[in-house]
Amino acid sequence: MNIANIEKIEEKLGRSLRPIQPNNEFVYRLQKRLVPQKTIQVEKGSMRFAIVSTFLGLFIGVFIMWIFRRFA
Amino acid sequence: MNNITDDEDLIRDAAKGDNEAFGKLYEKYVQKIYNYIYYRTGNVNEAEDLTARVFHRSLRHIQNYDNRGVPFSAWLYRIAHNLVANWYRDRSRKKEVILEDHIPSQFHFDFPENALEINQENEKLLFVIRKLPSDRQQLIILKFVDGLSNLEIGVIMRKSEGAIKSLYHRTLDSIRKEVDKMEGTGTKDQKRRKR
Numbered sequence: 001m002n003i004a005n006i007e008k009i010e011e012k013l014g015r016s017l018r019p020i021q022p023n024n025e026f027v028y029r030l031q032k033r034l035v036p037q038k039t040i041q042v043e044k045g046s047m048r049f050a051i052v053s054t055f056l057g058l059f060i061g062v063f064i065m066w067i068f069r070r071f072a
Numbered sequence: 073m074n075n076i077t078d079d080e081d082l083i084r085d086a087a088k089g090d091n092e093a094f095g096k097l098y099e100k101y102v103q104k105i106y107n108y109i110y111y112r113t114g115n116v117n118e119a120e121d122l123t124a125r126v127f128h129r130s131l132r133h134i135q136n137y138d139n140r141g142v143p144f145s146a147w148l149y150r151i152a153h154n155l156v157a158n159w160y161r162d163r164s165r166k167k168e169v170i171l172e173d174h175i176p177s178q179f180h181f182d183f184p185e186n187a188l189e190i191n192q193e194n195e196k197l198l199f200v201i202r203k204l205p206s207d208r209q210q211l212i213i214l215k216f217v218d219g220l221s222n223l224e225i226g227v228i229m230r231k232s233e234g235a236i237k238s239l240y241h242r243t244l245d246s247i248r249k250e251v252d253k254m255e256g257t258g259t260k261d262q263k264r265r266k267r
Contacts, residue, residue: 005248006241006244008248009244009247009248009251010244012193012197012251013197013212013216013247014216015194016193016194016197016198017111017201017212017213017216017217018217019103019107019217019218020107020110021103022102022103022106022110022119022120022123023116023120026120027102030098030102030120030123030124030127031095031098031099033124033128034091034094034095034098034127034128034131035091035092035094035095035098036091
């Protein structure tokens with residue numbers, strides 16, 4: 001096979017075999033599956049719980065003071 | 073296939089369970105592996121599926137990867153090559169009629185719309201390439217799509233640089249003969265020999 005034929009085939013191959021870009025969505029999804037992201041969970045505060053626990057604390061405090069005054 | 077030392081640090085960290093390190097290796101090589109599998113199979117869905125399998129497998133076995141002068145990318149290419157071989161074997165067992173063999177496959181080349189002639193030439197050439205033995209297909213794709221040198225290809229295929237060079241020329245000759253056959257033309261040499 002002479003050099004001209006080699007070059008001709010190489011030229012055709014160079015034109016046909018070009019790198020292509022995989023689908024971005026596919027690349028992203030696969031990365032997510034391979035490398036799961038670390039997540040930080042922030043607990044949501046409960047307003048109702050805060051109010052109840054405050055009043056409960058106040059009530060207990062007042063109750064303890066009443067006991068001290070009564071029996072002191 | 074350069075930056076072996078860059079990969080070494082990432083591989084070491086990935087083997088210890090550092091997912092981010094593996095993620096960087098993935099970003100570095102996903103397109104190359106995808107391209108290799110895409111041109112071997114000629115199908116986008118199969119290329120995506122097999123590419124995913126390559127990286128899942130490499131993640132599972134990264135602790136076993138031992139760099140004895142064999143770059144990480146070569147290891148990935150070998151996994152890809154084996155998975156493609158398994159795919160062909162399973163496909164032939166199922167004896168499905170594969171439409172891609174009968175209908176020219178759609179490639180995402182950035183050709184202008186009126187370049188029908190160029191597309192037909194590409195389809196023909198890619199059909200010829202896919203008829204080659206798997207090692208020759210691998211060589212052509214690694215050389216032209218991934219732009220690897222004979223030395224780098226030799227590392228992946230476990231052959232010497234000289235053997236790759238020789239195989240390359242024989243492969244080009246095979247391709248030329250097949251293309252000539254398809255076009256219904258022969259070279260002057262072939263016509264002379266027939267007389």
